Amino acid sequence: MSTSARLRDTLTDRLTEDGTLTEPEWSSAARSVPRELFTGSYFAPVAGSAPTRYRPVREGTPGWLEGVYSDRTLITQLDGRTRPDDVTEGAAVSGSPSSSSTLPSLVLRMWQQLGVEAGHRVLEIGTGTGYSTALGAHRLGSTRLTSIEYDPVVGAAAAAALEAAGFAPRLIIGDGLRGDPDGDPYDRLIATCAVRYVPLPWLHQVRPGGKILVTLSGWGYASALALLEVTGPGEATGRFLPGCTSFMIARPHDRPPRPTLALLPGDERPSRIDPGKLDEWTGAWVAQLAVPAAERLGAGAEQILWDVSTGSQARTAAHPDGGWTVVQRGPVRLWDRVERAVQCWQSADEPGQEAFGLTVSAAGQRVWLGSEDGPGWDLPI
Incomplete structure (x- = not known):
């Protein structure tokens, strides 16, 4: 048995044991399709680099085939143009991943x-x-x-x-x-x-x-x-x-280019929710439903929302005496909308995404919580 076939079998066995693979037809596909043909070279992130830099991993280099059959996403292009074979051996480059082989x-x-x-x-x-x-x-x-x-x-x-x-x-x-x-x-x-x-x-x-x-x-x-x-x-x-x-x-569907972020003064008040909720998988999803045109930056108590189209901003911070404050400016009160959506989700005991549904009709595209007649948010068409 070739090294490639052995590694495919090992990966397939592992995915079967952990419950990912449950249908024999797909197990057969996983054992048969040689992933290395599709990832002849890929980028590996340089540990500890910030912003992240990447080095190419090419066919035949130590660990290349083992990386191919790891259960991870392999980045194959940066910034819509740079492929691993475009980079000098041993060099590291920065960029935004634009194509990959998904795990x-x-x-x-x-x-x-x-x-x-x-x-x-x-x-x-x-x-x-x-x-x-x-x-x-x-x-x-x-x-x-x-x-x-x-x-x-x-x-x-x-x-x-x-x-x-x-x-x-x-x-x-x-x-x-x-x-x-x-x-x-x-x-x-x-x-x-x-x-x-x-x-x-x-x-x-x-x-x-x-x-x-x-x-x-x-x-x-x-x-x-x-x-x-x-x-x-x-x-x-x-x-x-x-x-x-x-x-x-x-x-x-990607966001439009934006200028350098400039945090500007605005109206300050106490926040009615913990900004850290936006770091949770479903909490971030709920916030995005509320302000779909806003980019989210920051983390923890210091969240930043920025809607480039209107210039609206919101930024939160921990208050020295406890709780959090939010500063908002612009025609869209971003944090007001996020608060209402997160509080709605919290009133339903913060369910996972399986509690949400989507209905598409001539009237638009609406994400709802619980049932179609429950609270909901319109997707930006």
Whole structure:
């Protein structure tokens, strides 16, 4: 048995033992698809660097293959342009991750959550390295899978890797938020990027009764994974799933460039909530629902919200005598909205994201807590 096959078996066994892999078809895919074909080189973060710097790890270097078969996300591009092979051996570079091979446990868990069956036609948004695409093609057959990649360089590399692995799904270079330009009906849609709202073309390209699995995120860097059932053309409903799932946000949905942050004076008052609640996974999600156009910075008692579009700001601090204060300025009182949303969540005993749902209709896209007629927030369309 080759080293690669041995490492695949070890990873698959571990994911089976911890309960991630529960379906034999996906176990077979995990044992069969060679991840190293899709991650010939990747970036490793330099320990202790701030801001984070990255060094390339290339095929054949010590620990390369073991890294490929670790259950972690491997960064394959920075700033939408820099790939590991562009960096001089031994050098370290900084940048924002823009493409990656997602950790295998998450990819396989999501494929299982999607509920695909033999004969289903699936549309994948975000080919990336092509590893997830290969897993899907192994399970369904190449002719049942279409995958769309926004970045032509990333897409070309994925196409070559898929061919080397023996798969030939239909690949498209384009804006995945627009869906398949041919508009064929699909049984399932899976997104390996995050979006601020569900793109309307998806809701017309998945047949009624079909399902969409997508991560909702935003400029506050909070995320939640939703499984939706399409109920009619342009309509869907479903719930968010438990666990912590995050993906890089689709480039057309990313926040606009902002100038250097300047904290300006404003109106000060006591805060009615602990700002540290925004450091919790679901607390951050609730705050983002309340102020979807705001970027969140800071941590603990010192949170900063900044809405570039309106110039509105909010910043919190611990008060020397106990409690917290907030300073707000601008036309949108960001912290007022966050307080109301967090207090609503707290009144329901701070449930996890599985207590939330999403309804998409001609009236808009609304996240709700508990039930469709419960409290809710509109997504920014």
